Amino acid sequence: MNMFQRVLLVDPASGFYKTKKYSFDRYFGPVDLGIHLAAEYRSLNFGVGIFAGSIFPGSNRLVVTGFSPEKNEGSAPDIGQ
Secondary structure, X not given: OOOEEEEEEEOOOOOOEEEEEEEOOOOOOHHHHHHHXXXXXXXXXXXXXXXXXXXXXXXXXXXXXEEEOOOOEEEOOEEOO
């Protein structure tokens, strides 16, 4: 089974959007992928893991990643229970 993560890229200035797929071979979860996207596009990203919505404790976390121009680096705090 080939699993992948979907990303919705939105340009708010033009309203243009597209989707891209990223495999778990390169980016294991939303933090890895979010930091990659923040570095590539200097974007703010929201993501959830593959077990989101399940009964596993701690799986309902929302991960926010972004690029800080002040520190010139990416960061990934998590929001959850």
